[in-house]
Amino acid sequence: MIELIVVLSVIVLLTSILLPGLQAARDGARRVMCSANQRQIGVAFMLFGSDENGRLPKSWFQEQGRLPDMMAMTTGSSEDQSTPPGFDGLGLLWKDRYIDSPACCFCPAHRSEHTFEAASGKLATGTDADPAFCNYHYTGHLTHDAPSQRIRRRLTDPNLVLLTDGLRTRDDFNHQHGINLLMSDGSTVYRADTGSMFLNSLPDAEDFSGDFVEEMAAGEWIMRIWAELEIDG
Template sequence: MNVPFRPTSQRGAFTLIELLVVISIIALLIGILLPALSAARNTARTISCASNMRQVTTALLIYATDNRDSFPPNVADSALPGGGHFWYDTEILGQYLPTGNPENTVELGGVVMPCPSDSEEVARSYTINGWASGNIDDGLLSAGNSNQNWYNGWGSGLNQSGIRFDASVKEASKTILLVEAWAQWPIAGKYYTGWFVGSYYNSAKPYGKFVKNNYPYSTYTGQAAESAICWTRHAETDDYYAGNGAANFTFVDGHVSLFQDDELVDHSDGISTLTALWSEYDYKNNTP
């Protein structure tokens, strides 16, 4: 019996509807994955930033071990090269950290100094708590006050805002050593943080030291000795000036913590939560 020949059926091209379905599925997957990838990228940058700060903090602690518990100085003196001696000077901290700053060999920058979440133009994203300064610095004083006792916090002036400390401070796990700050100083095409943060010029009160020049959130461009904490990094959005960012802090015991500002301050009352201390004087000075 002859079996009739039936040609093998061949699949034609995709129909328009099928192509649209495939494209829709791909678009849906991209919409699901992109936020996750962006969040993962931001988390990686935050972790890398914390690692950088831990290395800088370790260098500061080793320096203190080599110098009778004193941290590096912040001394303004026009008679000295570079206008003074500062914690980030290559000749001071450079022996403990790698250098990678060919545009500016006097100051440390590059390598572990910039935060990966910061602008590519930034060479240094961190600065020290001014009350950890190893030498007296008039920049921490109010105008007309140059008395060492006042600087150390034992005076009774209205402008007293902190007590200088070293690596032997009692509450090492709560006392701030290094913070993320705005890089406002332009040098040879790069930007650097100032000498310190947390001084009287930031604010006389703990609350103001945390949020000065930063609340509501905006760009900080003031070229002054003191920097201001940058709360706009490590946000849940790519908007650099978003209001839901955070900042890494390191402490005298060597650990690093990431905080949003409302974890450290009470905006409604204008006071610090005392979770992190600029110095032990915060307990006495924590008023609006």
């Protein structure tokens, strides 16, 4: 009996030592896979740009000032929308087959409801009444100056940040301690979230239920984070 207790104690001790390391290795592997997804999207951006004189896919949500919804690949339908639902932002890369599958727009580290399985049906036609959210946040086809000063962003600036990990809510923050960024030259950069500054500035998912206030619709926290990341170069 004493020997069994000793063996069990050793197993518990080894488990407590090894599990954090295994979790860290698992998180690191998911981060690498996420980076590979973003690089694949980067190639699609370049192919799109070569056909569109260096331009980026349009984001109807950006034009409407709805930054939180720039994670959506389709517009869905809403009262303030005069056009039928269709593909938007990253969704245009899928619509025109610059990517082989929309699965690359979903991070393996995502732990909430915006999964590829949940979105795949909506991405078949792009006409569903509800938007199809992915796990990456498109930074848009326009600069983020005042509306009257915005100009079209172009791939010729290698310092542009084209994508970040999701910033709509805390549930969309894919990695626990930082975010992956896709640059306009096709490279990816991991930015540590020191002190959880980015994560703590995001609203909870419940804040998006029902009628939300103007600040929620505009996503002012996203603008603050993107300013910190210098997304316009």
